[in-house]
Amino acid sequence: MINLFYMDGLPVAVMGLGKSGLATAEALARSGADVWVWDDKDASREAAAAKGYKVVDLMTADLSELTTIVWSPGIPHSFPKPHPVAERARAAGIELVCDIELLARAERDSAYLGITGTNGKSTTTTLVGHVMEAAGRRIAVGGNLGTPVLTFPSLGGGGTYVLEMSSYQLELTVSITYDVAVLLNITPDHLDRHGGMDGYIAAKTLIFHRQTKPRTAVIGVDDAHCRKIYDDLVAKGDQIVWPISAEGAVAGGVYAADGWLVDDTDGNAERVAELSRFPALLGKHNWQNAAAAYAACKAAGVPVPAIVAAMTTFPGLAHRQQLVRTIDGVRFVNDSKATNADATEKALATFDPIYWILGGQAKETGLDGLEGLMGRVRHAFLIGEASDRFAAWLEANKVPHTRCGTLDVAVNVAAELALAERLPKACVLLSPACASWDQFANFEKRGEAFAAAVEALEGEAA
Numbered sequence: 001m002i003n004l005f006y007m008d009g010l011p012v013a014v015m016g017l018g019k020s021g022l023a024t025a026e027a028l029a030r031s032g033a034d035v036w037v038w039d040d041k042d043a044s045r046e047a048a049a050a051k052g053y054k055v056v057d058l059m060t061a062d063l064s065e066l067t068t069i070v071w072s073p074g075i076p077h078s079f080p081k082p083h084p085v086a087e088r089a090r091a092a093g094i095e096l097v098c099d100i101e102l103l104a105r106a107e108r109d110s111a112y113l114g115i116t117g118t119n120g121k122s123t124t125t126t127l128v129g130h131v132m133e134a135a136g137r138r139i140a141v142g143g144n145l146g147t148p149v150l151t152f153p154s155l156g157g158g159g160t161y162v163l164e165m166s167s168y169q170l171e172l173t174v175s176i177t178y179d180v181a182v183l184l185n186i187t188p189d190h191l192d193r194h195g196g197m198d199g200y201i202a203a204k205t206l207i208f209h210r211q212t213k214p215r216t217a218v219i220g221v222d223d224a225h226c227r228k229i230y231d232d233l234v235a236k237g238d239q240i241v242w243p244i245s246a247e248g249a250v251a252g253g254v255y256a257a258d259g260w261l262v263d264d265t266d267g268n269a270e271r272v273a274e275l276s277r278f279p280a281l282l283g284k285h286n287w288q289n290a291a292a293a294y295a296a297c298k299a300a301g302v303p304v305p306a307i308v309a310a311m312t313t314f315p316g317l318a319h320r321q322q323l324v325r326t327i328d329g330v331r332f333v334n335d336s337k338a339t340n341a342d343a344t345e346k347a348l349a350t351f352d353p354i355y356w357i358l359g360g361q362a363k364e365t366g367l368d369g370l371e372g373l374m375g376r377v378r379h380a381f382l383i384g385e386a387s388d389r390f391a392a393w394l395e396a397n398k399v400p401h402t403r404c405g406t407l408d409v410a411v412n413v414a415a416e417l418a419l420a421e422r423l424p425k426a427c428v429l430l431s432p433a434c435a436s437w438d439q440f441a442n443f444e445k446r447g448e449a450f451a452a453a454v455e456a457l458e459g460e461a462a
Helices: 021-032 042-050 083-090 099-106 119-134 165-172 196-210 224-235 284-299 304-310 341-348 372-376 389-396 407-421 443-455
Strands: 011-015 034-038 070-071 095-097 111-116 139-141 159-164 178-184 218-219 240-245 254-257 260-263 269-272 320-326 330-334 356-360 375-383 400-404 427-430
Touching: 011 021, 021 034, 021 070, 021 099, 021 254, 034 042, 070 083, 083 095, 111 119, 111 196, 111 284, 119 139, 119 159, 119 284, 119 304, 165 196, 178 196, 178 284, 196 224, 218 224, 218 284, 224 240, 240 284, 260 284, 269 304, 284 304, 284 341, 320 443, 330 407, 330 443, 341 356, 341 372, 356 389, 356 407, 372 375, 375 389, 375 407, 389 400, 400 407, 407 427, 407 443, 427 443
Parallel strands: 011 034, 011 070, 070 095, 111 159, 111 178, 139 159, 178 218, 218 240, 240 254, 330 427, 356 375, 356 427, 375 400
Antiparallel strands: 254 260, 260 269, 320 330
């Protein structure tokens, strides 16, 4: 377990008592800190008090003893409006950091491999972890992926922490200099939390904070924002910079071309594997993930044959284009992790024809950008808060649709139509293009509910 020895005897506050917040409080208490905890929800405070933690109202308490508040990244601390506790803390000169910053201060001898991007970061992080574990590396994998980092083992020298980093976490982590840092892509997302696109891009760019050679930056160059970041880093020359692409050749990088994964990092443009050898990495978006993971693991010193061998056995990511069941030739695919239109675009481009289940708590960008894929959608089935907004969009794009309200209803109605029509390669696809919070605690619970509803369907499974 992580020992936060440098906090021994110090008062430290934890703001936000979700899974990571409680793990942080436990790690601090185990390390001898005087732990204060707070959450805006009564039930969370009561649960913490029942576990013996000191509940202190950070909205009103004297904060002068504190130097650090460990902040839940999900709570706004700047935009669109800072939480009052954040305002109080900054006025008192108290630092706001997340749990990953505490890990970095405790485990200074370990290596760090960080992965960010608007989409694909969970798949890429999981894939990197899979490859490095198969290669015999001592690793721990987590961060935004779901495993609280302060539950990790202490790896010390020779170990590597593989961390999925959200833009929120990057803003609250100042001490890590990543030995390998990966930026996959940037498209509009979470703009309200960063004061607009410029703030979002700046947060993502923090993954390369203080990198110097021989540290390596791996950057997807298939979007204009990341291409500019790539050009800027190359011009500065501080670190090694490898471009990656799913669109075609990029000099000095790793890319997908003509069905192959190609490595040009040494200037040889060597075909290292046919992409068809990676069954869990179908579609152009996954080619980018494959190129990024390959480049990251090579930069971390994993031999190329070991990387390729491990990628062929990668099982894929739960809730990301995950085949749940095939009934009478109709595939039922769980893509609950697609919480915005850009992520949903990847699934819509992979399947045809589609019986599309979508909706939930909409992002500000809605369904913009998906117009060109509507020819693949046989029928759409709407759930959740976004139903009215999305129905208007579907109507404008001449897509037949049904308002279902809840996910269980949508599964049954979609299955009935798909099984009646029996079209070749048909797919009932949950790819919501929305957050889940209107009806589910998280996208995982939504995906699990979809899988349960599919398993309850009658029909001959393949």
